[in-house]
Amino acid sequence: MKDPQKQHKEQQLLGRQQLYQTIAAIPRGKVASYGQLAALAGHTGAARWVGWCLRHLPKDSSLPWHRVITASGKLAFPLATAGYLRQCEKLEQEGVPLKNHKVSMKLYQWKP
């Protein structure tokens, strides 16, 4: 049995690690919103922090960052940007269709 304080310390030290682990757990063909991931990683309300982390993600990261979209079902990138196009491509590749630049959260949102 670990000390509660130590566990809390570990939770803090985890930080991005926990978030990355959560993102990696998103199954293929499903998507999750920033706020949802933040909450699952133990940082409720830190949706913008999730965005910050992804922005600082190593270029060679194997994380399925393309499965992370906004709560409204739209991609977080502005249209006609390289990031937007890449994410769109990967999502369709995994069987997640985009209707008029939007994903149907009702059908494709990951529910753990």
Place this chain on the structure above:
DNA sequence: CTGTTGACTTAGG
């Protein structure tokens, strides 16, 4: 320690 930033979210209009 204070201020700024951002691949966000929600509530109103």
Place this chain on the structure above:
DNA sequence: ACCTAAGCCAACA
């Protein structure tokens, strides 16, 4: 459905 304003949290300078 689209736009705006305010709220939110962690990392950084």
